[in-house]
Amino acid sequence: MRSTSPVVDPADDPPPGARQLARGITATWWYTVSAVAFLELFLVLVWTLQALAVPGDATAAFVVGVGGLIWWGSTIVLLADYRHRLDAEPGIAWTRIALPLLIAVGYGIAGGLVLDSWLLALMPIAQSVLLLNWPKGVRLRMVVLTTVVLVLVAVADAARGATEIALPGWIPALYAILIPAMSVSSLWWWDVLVTVDRARASEARLAATQERLRVATDVHDLQGHHLQVIALQLELAERLMRIDPDAALEQLRAARVSVDEARQGTRDLATRFRSVPLGDEVANARDLLAAAGLSVEADIAPDADEAPSSALGPVIRETTTNVLRHGAGRRARLDLRRVDDGWRYEVANDVVTGVATHPVGSGLDGVRRRISEAGGTLEIREDADEFIVSVTVPRSDVSTADGQSR
Structure with a gap:
């Protein structure tokens, strides 16, 4: 049904x-x-x-x-x-x-x-x-x-x-x-x-703190270097403005190039943190559900890293949150595999019997829009005492999703 x-x-x-x-x-x-x-x-x-x-x-x-x-x-x-x-x-x-x-x-x-x-x-x-x-x-x-x-x-x-x-x-x-x-x-x-x-719980908080510290360190190193170079170039341009306008103009152009490099470096840094391989995404979801006390079955394709992470990554994170917040808290099943028309990810969890269903929230609405833009399909169903979310995306989504992420 x-x-x-x-x-x-x-x-x-x-x-x-x-x-x-x-x-x-x-x-x-x-x-x-x-x-x-x-x-x-x-x-x-x-x-x-x-x-x-x-x-x-x-x-x-x-x-x-x-x-x-x-x-x-x-x-x-x-x-x-x-x-x-x-x-x-x-x-x-x-x-x-x-x-x-x-x-x-x-x-x-x-x-x-x-x-x-x-x-x-x-x-x-x-x-x-x-x-x-x-x-x-x-x-x-x-x-x-x-x-x-x-x-x-x-x-x-x-x-x-x-x-x-x-x-x-x-x-x-x-x-x-x-x-x-x-x-x-x-x-x-x-x-x-x-x-x-x-x-x-303390270990989880420590891991999150260490990750934030690593991100902050990377951003500081990247931006600190570029900002220091830009400051020196602008200071030199200011000094050369009266005695050698051409040299000053050259320093301004160099400063603009440094700004572009800083912007591109920041974009690459953000992309690196966002682009988690799909196999790791599913493994992280499995570990999180298991840490929350659920019995988890996970079937991850050996070539799962080739799946489109930009489209399926948010799906994995959103459905994992859904299981933790609204499942009965006893078991879950994760499945990521190739199909004829692309890739299919399915997550199933037990539900609390006798509890009325709620309207679709903004989380799965966002997943539906993202998957629709990628040319895929989203299926939500309840079978007996299980709540199942199935997502299928085409293989061509790799290039499309990457273009949208930029």
Whole structure:
């Protein structure tokens, strides 16, 4: 089925790739939160079942179960605050975490009293404290210290008869001892992912900065040389104007030649930066999409550098931006090959199901005009869950496009 392109180009849209990277980080965070939350809920369930096993009194099960759910909700608040501080400044904002910590203390005291368990009294406090954003190096020591203390308290409960020595009685105790370490390990993996993502973003910014510096250096060297020569020629012409007009006129002509050389050098420099071989263009698009977290399939013809870069280069860049901004963010397919009537470039990506298509934006409108001027065709279609853009240009476009670029 054919449809219009879902490309829009709002002025406030984030840069290419930024939305996809944020989506990937967000998904990983929800995996982390769900893992910690499941562990805590399972622990509350195990302790509640142990309370139900005590005959004759349902109050203990009610306190442990309902109080556990309230404590569980307070830890979700701590996790949300942990993520917020991770993107801001390190440290602990005690004013925001005071209530969740008080809930942990209250639940520990109430649950420990009704079940006569020191381990249950200490476990919620230890878990909540370890979910705070401790400085580097401090959390590891806190985990080791907390685990040792929980083990000692569990042994003390067993010694005074509060915990059965048999295996069923030790199941809640075992989970209570291990849950702080398991939760911290999940948060540690999240921290590693954020650090890697920031390093990747910093590397991209550094590469862009280095490229701008290289361009600035080339422009400075080119223009600085020509402007210095022109200044000397004009100064010499000014001095010769009264004593030797012909020589002065010759210097003015030389200055004009230097101006033409500077202009041509600037044009050649700009052409060199614009004229990226098509094979490199597709490879760059593939690497950018892969860096944004997509699974990319690329089929690039061995002689792709012979394809008309002036016509297809903007197509590759625009469609790559389109995939990053409006695709579902899971997969993409790039294909550049020779066909009977010239060259064909096709890009396909998955789309968000259930989202209505948008009108064609200015990006693909510009691509359509450029391809039309080059004598090619642009086809936009949707097949099942894929959005596909296909562009075909004739081989004769090489000379035409180069003439237009000048």
